[in-house]
Amino acid sequence: MTLMKNTSMLLLFLALSSGSVSAQTPENVGDIADGNRSVPVHLIKLYDECERVIRLDDRPLMPFSPRETCRKCHDYEKIRHGWHFNAADSGAPGRKGEPWILVDRQAATQISLSYRSWTGTYAPGSVGLSTFGFLKTFGRHLPGGGVGEKEGAQDLNDYMRWQVSGNLDVNCQSCHNADPGQSQAEYGVQVLRQNFRWAATAGSGFSTVQGSAGEMPDNFDLYSAVPPEQSNVLPPTVTYNSSRFDVAGRVLFNVPRKMPPMQCSFCHSSKVIDPLRPERWQGEEDVHIAAGMTCADCHRNGLDHQMVRGYEGEAEETGRPAVASFTCRGCHMGSVDAPVPFEGRRGAPRPRHPGIPPVHFDKLACTACHSGPWPTSSTHRVKTSRAHALGIPKTDKGDDALPQIVTPVFARLQDGTFAPHNACWPAFWAVQSGDDLAPVAPDRMRARVQAVLGRDTTRVVGRWPVLQESEILEILQLLRLDDSTSGNPVYVSGGKLYTISPGGTLARREDEAARPYLWPIAHDVRPKAQSLGVRGCTDCHATDAPFHFGTVTIASPFLLQPDSTSRMTEYQDKSPFSAWVFSMSFLFRPGLQVMLIVCFFLIASVVVIPALRGLAHIIRTLAAEEE
């Protein structure tokens, strides 16, 4: 009898277990479309991080966890490995994208970081940023997930802080909540306050979060009062707008199938500093958005959240052939190899490209002529959401705010085609050992740089703490004194690598580490009438055309090279001479056209006139024979 009872209990346990497991499998109710095109109403209960339903009379009132709330109907495990969250996962990094740029003015540092293995970027850990530190710095523009919840990647030294702040789980609402109150800015502020577990709730638009986990001691406990010694600071607390809860304790989320572009813009905006168009009203938006499309019309994804990035070659790289139809070519030109035609999606017009030799379509990405700001004689500075914390309250709104990024730089992509890029020049202290270059954490350098700079507070050029050659040498010597065994101290800046020569002077040289980090840009797409080439070949093939001969500004905190420049051809694996000669030939093109036409008619006359005379002779001969 006891055995039967135990067996029944075991079966019951297994049944319940299988039920709870099935709640996290792809059979989740929200993940299977039945074909109905209406939008499901998301009137749902909220769950906290311990999977307990949130009730307004709970004490303490907990923030809701998107992870636990959404996983009731959606396969969170699958979603959390999507493109926005998988940077720290091993696997294909995909085409180079925008890095996280760590800026420390006081350490004269500007360095590109990424958890992805993009050449030219450094792992955050290499500059002393633990995952916790990374989130504190950049989490404002992350939709959570990734290192925010990857407990295996958490530094043991940060263990207590993680306990206080909680994990930064995937915040589904960052992209899927169309409520006008949904505020990614508020989310960002909460992340900066280290209120990781509260951030999603604060940004939802129906709650208020006060206090800061960052100010709480390591032993802060959510469920108990603040220690007396910390009574002057406010612990993180949440207050819900009770009117948003129905009698069953459910909250209505506005989750449309396709989010408006503004939702993506928080993290994907850029501001080009164009002196000719300083005001916002003078600018334009992407031609696709202006036509009423949304970002998700092209950048689609399935449940796995592997976003279509939309670049040429992505289909082959990711092994997803269907992705090829979402590139510029895919929608506008289609493919002759496709089993069914897919061009013309969303009414995409097929371009005629009249008068443009086909070689252009092999040598240029579509974006070369159609995307980014119209190139002028020199590059513009550009501010981006992630690099300059755009959208976050009290961020530096100055046009010269660091990091310094310039655009458009026409450089080669991996597939050999030219495309516009953003470029960021690295500036950092490092230790070189053999061929390896290990950046020194800005925290370590700050005091040394300030000790040198502190002697003269009058130097201000832009936002960089301007350094002179003797000062760089002095700082490098200090660095060497610190640890002479680890390698040779160097400073990378302005496209050069500076080191102490055997004679004790400062030596400079070219180095791969000093090359700018370039990432391709595809937006904003300009209207057809503003495409390169619309005014003729000389838009690009003139001896002063920006495409080849534009001036690229090199950002540098180094005094001898403030705003030094380079030519666009340096990034094109192209000899400036051959580019110049080729462009020069276009000066003679009008004359050449006339000459060729004259030659053609001359030769045609020489061929046709005797032919007509021969024909006349034949006619006469035949007539004579008849007569």
Next chain:
Amino acid sequence: MTVFRILSGLAIAALLGAIAYDLRRCGERWSGPGRFLRQEAKRAVLDWRGRKNTGTAGTLDLLRRIVYGVSAASFLVLALTGFAPILILGDHLSGVLLIIHVTIAPIFALFLSALALLWAHRLRFNEGDWRFVQGQGNRRPFRKEMFLRFALKVGFWLVLFFSLPLLLTVILGFFPLFGTEGEALLIRWHGYSALLLMLVALTEIHLTIVYVHHSTEHPVKEVAP
């Protein structure tokens, strides 16, 4: 591109093979074309020095030969720069080769026009050619000189004829008249015209060498190219 690459590769190989075979058959040494060029250069220098004695006719004759030489040379450069990337790399014409190609192209067009004007009358078809053709119909034996002269005339007019689509496809490409497919078609036609022109022109150059060599050994009254 692949079809054109294969076709042009086969055609050029076949023509060069035929020329090599003909040179051997005629007992020419491999240094024949080189020797011919040296002789012609010497002859041109001598004619230049003695142009005052020969008057306008002599100057015109020298001019004809210079125009012929420059046209042939510029054509060979164009053929090399145009076909080398396609045959060897299977790629579009670009970079330094493109610069050379577009620089030499107007020179070729100019000298080809001059060639047409200077040689058209001399290489016109006449009664003698008609009799030669009739003779072929009646399977009469012919003199090698007659055949070479006739072949040179045919080659000359074919060169002019094939140069027309070659020029036209370039001229049309200059103007924004055709879209992507149209431009691609123009380039394809330019390539095929160039291929036909090259086959005819190489044959013409070969026949000229053979003719000059033949007429040196068996002097004739009329001067041919």
